[in-house]
Amino acid sequence: MIKYRLLLLTLVALLCGATKAQTTFTHPWMQKRVAYFGDSITDPRNNGSKLKYWNFLQEWLGITPYVYAVSGRQWNDIPRQADLLQKEHGDSVDAILIFIGTNDYNNGVPIGEWYDVKQEQVMYGHGQPKKLVERQRRYMKMDPDTYRGRINIALDKVKRMYPTKQIVLLTPIHRAGFYRSEKNWQCTEDYTNQCGIYLEEYINAVKEAGNIWALPVIDLNAISGLYPMMDEHVPYFKDGAVDRLHPSDKGHQRIARTLYYQLSALPCCF
Numbered sequence: 001m002i003k004y005r006l007l008l009l010t011l012v013a014l015l016c017g018a019t020k021a022q023t024t025f026t027h028p029w030m031q032k033r034v035a036y037f038g039d040s041i042t043d044p045r046n047n048g049s050k051l052k053y054w055n056f057l058q059e060w061l062g063i064t065p066y067v068y069a070v071s072g073r074q075w076n077d078i079p080r081q082a083d084l085l086q087k088e089h090g091d092s093v094d095a096i097l098i099f100i101g102t103n104d105y106n107n108g109v110p111i112g113e114w115y116d117v118k119q120e121q122v123m124y125g126h127g128q129p130k131k132l133v134e135r136q137r138r139y140m141k142m143d144p145d146t147y148r149g150r151i152n153i154a155l156d157k158v159k160r161m162y163p164t165k166q167i168v169l170l171t172p173i174h175r176a177g178f179y180r181s182e183k184n185w186q187c188t189e190d191y192t193n194q195c196g197i198y199l200e201e202y203i204n205a206v207k208e209a210g211n212i213w214a215l216p217v218i219d220l221n222a223i224s225g226l227y228p229m230m231d232e233h234v235p236y237f238k239d240g241a242v243d244r245l246h247p248s249d250k251g252h253q254r255i256a257r258t259l260y261y262q263l264s265a266l267p268c269c270f
Contacts, residue, residue, distance in 0.1 A: 027061055027260075027263075027264050028263070028264065028266065028267055028268050029057075029061050029063060029095070029263050029264070029266075029268045030061050030062055030063075031061070031062045031063070031064075032061075032063055032064070032094040032095060032268045032269070033063070033064045033066065033089075033092065033093050033094045033095075034054075034057075034063050034064070034065055034066065034093070034094060034095045034096070034097060034268075035065075035066040035067075035068065035085050035089075035093050035095070035096045035097070036054050036065060036066065036067045036068065036069055036096075036097050036099070037068055037069060037078050037081045037082070037085075037096065037097070037098045037099070037100065038069035038073075038097075038098065038099040038100045039069055039070065039071060039072065039073050039074075039099075039100050039102065039103055040069075040070075040071035040072060040246060041069075041099065041102075041173070041246060041247065042054065042067065042069035042099055043067070043069045043070055043071045044067055045071065046071050046246060048238040048243065048245075048246030048247065048248070049238065049246070049247060049248050049249045049251070049252050050249055051249050051252055051253070052067075052252050053247075053252045053253075053255040053256040053259060054067060054256075055252070055256075056252065056253055056256035056257075057256055057259060057260065060256070060260060061260070066085060066088070066089055066093060068081035068084050068085055069081070069099070069100075072103055073100065073103065074100065074101075074103045074104045074107065074109065074150070075100055075101060075104055075109075075147065075150035075151055075154055076144055076150045076153070076154075077100075078098060078100065078150075078154035078157075078158065079153065079154055079157045079158075082096075082154075082157055082158050082161055086161055091162075093162070093165060094165065094166070094268050094269040095165055095166040095167070095168065095268045095269060096158065096162060096165060096166070096167045096168070097168050097170060098154075098158075098167065098168070098169050098170065099170040099172075099220075100172070101147075101171070101172040101202050101203075101205075101206060102172040102173075102175055102199075102202075102245070104147050104150070104202060105172070105193055105197070105199050105202045106186055106193065107193075107194075108193045108194030108195045108197075109145075109146065109147045109150070109195075110145070110146045110147065110195050110197075111146060111147050111148060111195075111197060111201055111202070111205060112141065112143055112145075112146020112147055112148040112149045113141050113143075113146070113148060113149075114140070114141060114148050114152065114208070114212060115138035115139060115140060115141055116138065116139045116140075116141045117136055117137070117138045117139075118136070118137055118138075118139065119134060119135075119136055119137075120134075120135060120136075120137045121133065121134060121135075122135050122137070140152045140156065142156070147202060147205055148205055148208075148209075151205065151206070151209050155167075155209065155213045155215070159213065159215075164269070164270050165269060165270075166216075166266060166267060166268050166269055166270065167215050168215065168216050168217075168218060168263075168266065169206050169209060169210055169215050169216070169217045169218070170206075170217075170218050170220050170259075171203045171206045171207065171217065171218070171219045171220050171221040171222075172199070172202065172203060172206075172220070172221060173220050173221055173224055173226050173247070173255070174189060174199075174221060174226060174227050174228060174229065175188070175189050175199065175228065175244070175245045176188045176189065176228035176229050176237075176244035176245070177242075177243075177244055177245075178242075178243055178244065178245040178246075179241075179242050179243070180242070180243070186245065188229060188244075189229065190229070200221075203219075203221045207219065216266055218258075218259065218262045218263075220255060220258065220259075223258055223262070224254060224255050224258045225254065225258075226247065226251055226254060226255070228244035228245070229244075235248065235250055235251075236248060236250050236251035236254060237251055
């Protein structure tokens with residue numbers, strides 16, 4: 001009987017310890033300094049909402065935001081945003097979130113290629129003396145006129161500038177119509193752009209970039225749940241009749257909640 005009581009007490013103690021461990025969890029991004037690169041969805045000057053997703057993360061996690069996003073910008077603007085971050089804060093940043101790409105799609109930027117491939121000689125030996133052999137070798141294609149090339153240019157720069165910082169890629173969210181004026185009339189994502197390319201090819205390129213450049217990707221396009229192509233999702237966007245591209249406060253809060261949990265699985269700095 002005494003043995004069973006001791007066993008019971010041990011189990012209770014273990015359960016209490018587990019409960020205590022759960023309640024003392026600290027989010028790894030708590031009180032960190034985070035830079036945000038991107039376009040109008042992140043730009044504080046865009047009036048699609050009063051609060052942006054990074055405002056919510058600031059409130060919930062005490063994050064200090066350094067926001068460099070500018071409305072209308074594309075992937076080729078990321079090097080400029082990185083230069084501004086370094087100029088104003090140097091190395092005093094813990095992580096960088098990059099949330100951009102929808103304007104590359106809308107402006108018909110060609111997808112392009114990740115690599116240039118060349119035939120070269122390389123020294124190699126396995127089971128026999130080393131010797132020069134013919135092999136194909138690939139080089140990152142730094143083409144400012146293609147989507148993949150722009151991503152290569154941007155990430156090559158950011159990873160060299162901040163090799164010890166956490167850099168996270170966010171895929172662009174779904175987009176429906178944006179009808180600001182006669183000269184700014186953007187159709188829904190079920191149409192191809194001027195290059196004959198659907199939005200998902202630009203989404204997939206960001207996912208590919210994560211593997212190519214060894215960076216975590218948070219697929220907001222999929223896991224945020226935002227889908228402005230349906231009238232039922234209008235409350236998550238600025239204006240159901242005119243603007244189903246920019247999230248409302250409610251839409252940004254949903255993005256922020258998604259990021260809150262996704263970021264909890266990533267170290268903020270190394």
